Amino acid sequence: AQSVAQPEDQVNVAEGNPLTVKCTYSVSGNPYLFWYVQYPNRGLQFLLKYITGDNLVKGSYGFEAEFNKSQTSFHLKKPSALVSDSALYFCAVSGAGGTYKYIFGTGTRLKVLA
Amino acid sequence: SQTIHQWPATLVQPVGSPLSLECTVEGTSNPNLYWYRQAAGRGLQLLFYSVGIGQISSEVPQNLSASRPQDRQFILSSKKLLLSDSGFYLCAWRTGYNSPLHFGNGTRLTVT
Numbered sequence: 631a632q633s634v635a636q637p638e639d640q641v642n643v644a645e646g647n648p649l650t651v652k653c654t655y656s657v658s659g660n661p662y663l664f665w666y667v668q669y670p671n672r673g674l675q676f677l678l679k680y681i682t683g684d685n686l687v688k689g690s691y692g693f694e695a696e697f698n699k700s701q702t703s704f705h706l707k708k709p710s711a712l713v714s715d716s717a718l719y720f721c722a723v724s725g726a727g728g729t730y731k732y733i734f735g736t737g738t739r740l741k742v743l744a
Numbered sequence: 745s746q747t748i749h750q751w752p753a754t755l756v757q758p759v760g761s762p763l764s765l766e767c768t769v770e771g772t773s774n775p776n777l778y779w780y781r782q783a784a785g786r787g788l789q790l791l792f793y794s795v796g797i798g799q800i801s802s803e804v805p806q807n808l809s810a811s812r813p814q815d816r817q818f819i820l821s822s823k824k825l826l827l828s829d830s831g832f833y834l835c836a837w838r839t840g841y842n843s844p845l846h847f848g849n850g851t852r853l854t855v856t
Contacts, residue, residue: 662842673750673834673847674788681842720788725841730776730795731803732838732845736787 632657634721636735643711644743651706651738653721662725663704665695668718668737680704691715711742746771750835750848757855763808763822765851767835770816775837777818778845779810782832794818830855 634655643649655661662681666674678689685697695706706719718739724732750767757763769775776795780788790803792810800810807826811819818835832852836845 664844666845671832671850671852673836673849674845676844676846679842679844718786722845730793730801730841731790732778732793732836733790734780734788 632661632723632729632731632733634663634723634733634735636719636721636738638738639736640739640741642741642743645713646710649706649708649711649715649740649742651719651721651740653704653706653735655702655704655721655723657723661704661723663695663697664722664724665689665693665704665706666720666722666734668720674720677706711740713742713744716740716742746837746846748835748837748846748848750851752851753849754852755854757825757853759827759855760824763820763825763829763853765820765833765835765853767818767820767848768816769837772816772837772839774815775839776841777812778836778838779818779820780834780836782834782850788834792820825855827855829853 664679665677668674677693678687680687680697688694693708697704718737720737721735747770778793779791782788793801794812807822809821832850834850835848838845
């Protein structure tokens with residue numbers, strides 16, 4: 631079985647400060663990991679993915695994520711937060727063991743304060 | 745380019761009425777298709793997924809069903825809605841299991 635956990639319901643950060651949104655995963659086999667962002671009353675938008683290779687993955691809007699196999703984590707980061715980054719962020723896992731299931735975490739609400 | 749259409753955007757239905765939500769994808773062939781439900785703006789619950797015409801995998805036993813009558817069409821149905829069926833329903837597609845999902849804009853269903 632595959633799953634992801636997002637331990638924080640909400641993260642508050644001041645504009646201009648670095649941000650981190652946490653995600654841990656549990657899979658048998660190599661994970662395919664993803665981050666998405668959701669704005670109110672909209673579908674989710676893809677930010678970045680880790681399939682294999684470099685542990686630091688760069689994505690859209692200045693976001694990046696660090697894959698850590700020993701800690702089974704895939705934290706989302708951004709060096710300098712913007713107020714417009716305020717949204718709901720989801721971590722997801724798919725493809726482990728050849729399954730087509732695509733499982734999301736519970737989401738973390740990011741609030742960037744001006 | 746590929747696009748996904750999901751309709752209607754909002755729907756208010758009485759308890760016990762039937763439901764049909766439709767999702768179509770353009771610009772790709774043989775996509776993997778997914779239905780999710782999101783309650784109260786939080787986690788996404790995987791309801792159904794399909795890897796081909798007529799192939800439906802159900803994740804949660806409930807009074808909903810899904811069908812894929814054509815390659816790029818995915819339909820979510822119910823014969824009799826319950827209050828607990830209220831939520832934000834999202835359709836999504838992708839090309840393979842290491843590919844990202846592409847979402848429609850969702851349908852907000854309120855069962856009264």
